[in-house]
Amino acid sequence: MTYTAPVEQIEFILNKVVSFPQLAGTELFAEATPETTSAILTEAGKLAGEVIAPVNRAGDLTPAALENGKLRSSPGYADAFRALAEGGWIGVSANPEYGGMGLPQALNMAVNEMVASGCLALQLNPMLTQGQIEALEHHGSDELKSLYLPKLISGEWSGTMNLTEPQAGSDVGALTTKATRNDDGTYTVTGQKIFITWGDSDVTENVCHLVLARLPDGGQGTRGISLFMVPKFIPDADGNPGVANDLRVVSLEHKLGIHGSPTCVMSFEGAKGWLVGEEHKGMAAMFTMMNAARLGVGVQGVAQAEAALQQATEYAAERVQMGPIIRHPDVRRMLAESRAEVFAARAICLACATALDMARATGSDDWAARAALLTPIAKAYGTDIGIRVCDTAVQVHGGMGYIEETGAAQYLRDVRITAIYEGTNGIQAMDLVGRKLSDGGAAAMALLDEILDGAKAAQADQPELAEQVWQAAETLRETTLELLDRDLNERFAGAVPYLSAFSRVLGAAFHLLAALRGGNRALARVYITRILPHFAADLAAARADLADLEAIDEAVLLGRMAG
Structure with a gap:
């Protein structure tokens, strides 16, 4: 490829x-x-x-x-x-x-x-x-x-993250992996983990597992969990891989995509480990890795969209059906909207990463809050766009996209997992309307104020586009204030469409700014006139009553004709 x-x-x-x-x-x-x-x-x-x-x-x-x-x-x-x-x-x-x-x-x-x-x-x-x-x-x-x-x-050694167990997926606090203290300051770790990406490797000398486990005096739930470094090979006195630790790969998962990535079922059978952070406070340490991974996964979504879109565009330019199909209006629409979405998702991810950098470089709480707010948006929007664009790329290929030899299907199969791992996109949305609005919406409002000010400043140069961005941001601001008056369950019911709306408004703001600073104005127009308007439907769903969902009998969800 x-x-x-x-x-x-x-x-x-x-x-x-x-x-x-x-x-x-x-x-x-x-x-x-x-x-x-x-x-x-x-x-x-x-x-x-x-x-x-x-x-x-x-x-x-x-x-x-x-x-x-x-x-x-x-x-x-x-x-x-x-x-x-x-x-x-x-x-x-x-x-x-x-x-x-x-x-x-x-x-x-x-x-x-x-x-x-x-x-x-x-x-x-x-x-x-x-x-x-x-x-x-x-x-x-x-x-x-x-x-x-x-x-x-x-790169001599590689690292993994071991959270998930058969009975404990997103509910990490339900894990059963145990750790006991040894007299020499080390710990013995016993238990099984699943879905461990690159849980074993022959491209590095050693595989270093960060493993969540509970000590005998650890309380229930996530607050009683500790984090341990458990290497495949125990380092010797010179820091080189020594004797094999008591752990093994039970099996590899057979997956829809990312076939080259070994996703392992890991068994820790009295393996030696070293404490990372403090006892019973392992989630705080693991969240550092998880947050980094969440942004990284959003970037992966953008990455697959870019690669799939490049192949689809090249195919459309070469495929002749009454002329090159890249000239056909609907094909052109698919490619243009995909390119606009990739630009927006990439900008959101890089804005999130830059906020992390500014927070670290300046010690600013405001920058830290901005980074925290953008992380679930970057993860969810980046991966949603990855799936959408890779799916569109198959459509651009037509029947050839469904044939494995073209390679178009691989991008769609590979990217599909990104909306699931490192916290499903539904969890990201709940994080956005829950934890990330727990400051009374201060961080969200600060970002929306910047978008509104930017749209006002763009009125002289791009009046039509600027007005659409301003109206969308103002509507999002009003909806955010409305959500702040609701309890968490009511917010959660509309969390996914709310995150989608926030993403679209933010993407439109970045496109508008790019148009003012020498970017592609035609691409900005595609995003703001064709993609941004979907935010209104998203916000309507975000404001919908939770009672509508609760009123549906489970029998109806099973397809039965209940009353």
């Missing part, structure tokens, strides 16, 4: 649409100059197109396999991963003290998008490793940091 990294588009969003240029003015990110940014993106783009993308199809056709208890990765994965690791790409935003580049998360997310466009199944490995790096940087002891961070950042 061919792929050309959209370096120019990413640079434009960073420099003209989000607040990335401010970062170079901070002490922490003084090296994030336009020259450095351009060089990083250009080199990462070459790697993604020339090294990573060529292994994508092989991973789909020859999935990861478990042979005699050992993991065999898909053809070409080991060499592609080695190129990624040796280039330092895993440590773009990691601490330089341990071998990282120390660059902004926004730049790291841009690099991750390109790598994920090349091969999502492979990119899942470094993405989770990066999340583990961040968790250790924030919560690990000095001993754990000095031992694990250099190996993870270099």
